Amino acid sequence: MTAPARQVAVVTGGANGLGEAIVRRLHTGGCQVAIADLDGSAADSLAEELDGSGATAKGYPVDVSVPAELAGLRTEVLDDFGEVHILVNNAALTRARPLLEITAEELETVMAVNFSGTFHACQLFGSYLAERGYGRIVNIASLAGQNGGTTTGGHYASSKGAILTATKVFARELAARGVTVNAVSPGPQDSPAVHSIVGEDNLDALARNIPVGRLGDPAFIAEMVALLASPGAASVTGACWDANGGLYLR
Template sequence: MEFAGKVVIVTGAGMGIGKGIALAFAREGAKVTVADMDLDSARETVKEIKAGGGEAIAVLVNVANSAEVKAMVDETVKCWVTVDILVNNAGIGTSAMVEDMTEEDWRRVIDVNLTGVFLCSKAVLPLMKARKYGKIVNISSTGGKRISYNGGANYTASKEGVIGFTRHLAYETAPYGINVNCICPGATITPLIQRIATPETLEERTRIIPKGRLCNPEDPAKAVLFLASDKAEMICGVALEVDGGSLLGWMDNESYEKKRKKKGASGDDS
């Protein structure tokens, strides 16, 4: 198993992408701290991990609260001595337009999505620097490379901030044997999305993805495990897109297919 004996913290691991990441690490032998604001959902993830023969603990945490972040790291060290890998996945979003957005809306998203990444990373750095080993993988979004499709300006700003923070921290920590990278998942099928999105919305999103489908939680999980592995030893500060090609352009597949057919009929390469 690739991560046998490694100690991993995954924030926001009670459901969705975070849960997929936690389960994937556990299958590869890692000891996983499943951290979430919803302790019941974290416990459900732990239950699944243990049912598969893995090791995990559930920890309640608000990543925007430095005291709770410290307690999360302390609990992990108490159980397993150190932290080898941190995955900053916890995130929230709102969809209000700027003129309708309250200051509280703005701060809440920035605090969780960006300040939370800062606080969690800062909390594990002494452990990683002391051992000259560590992997930090942050979860940004395709919304961090363009405007967010569903989220508001606060979400877009927070996810662009994660990319910038990742690059800067990677530069600071590379001399200490620490790799810091991030991934930018596209639209991903999670229980939340399945609950709130209409079939028409899902179809609309799928049309702009060249691969022809939305991501499953397992897709970003595979990218995270790669960046957290020794195979990625010389990869620092990247923002890896895991989006089925959605950032390649805004034209939907149906429209582009019409263009292909027109080109074939006319011989026009434009």
């Protein structure tokens, strides 16, 4: 199957921050976008802003840590748009807590959202895409998952490292069936999440410690996602594209 002129993209955690930037970029690029978010009202508001008719943008309330809700999301998106071509797994939960103070309950919660949510979404949508013979999956990882940074929580870092491994596993499994699976690994972004974790008074110091001298731009991450999600990226699979401003070189 070849890519249609107008593709349908599902973006989890798509109502704000990095997810919102990705949604806006894909929509501007001609995609119909299904904005999936725990905050259903925010997803609806963004969809209304992008297209009040609902023809090219629609919000969906979903808790990605619940497989049944992800399965329901797939059913609803297919009912509304008829098909799916792109999945962006962006939904994530951050809990900035010292490693030795992380409780079992909090570990399970963070892993359920970040890793299990991504894994189950790759299964659910990947099976559909493989049957169709075409698809693009992009998982949002993190610098923390590569270098073991614990500023955002050791459970967060661990979940993102697991996503990087799962990306390779799904890439191998689906490559022969026309589906590519890749990851983008951002460093500190100029985003609400980073502002909240670091604190407004510490942002300048954080930027000075980044070799390029600035926080990342979510719009640039969105460009990377758009490229990996494009028909032209057919030969790229199992890759992790870094965007950390030189903090981690490999």
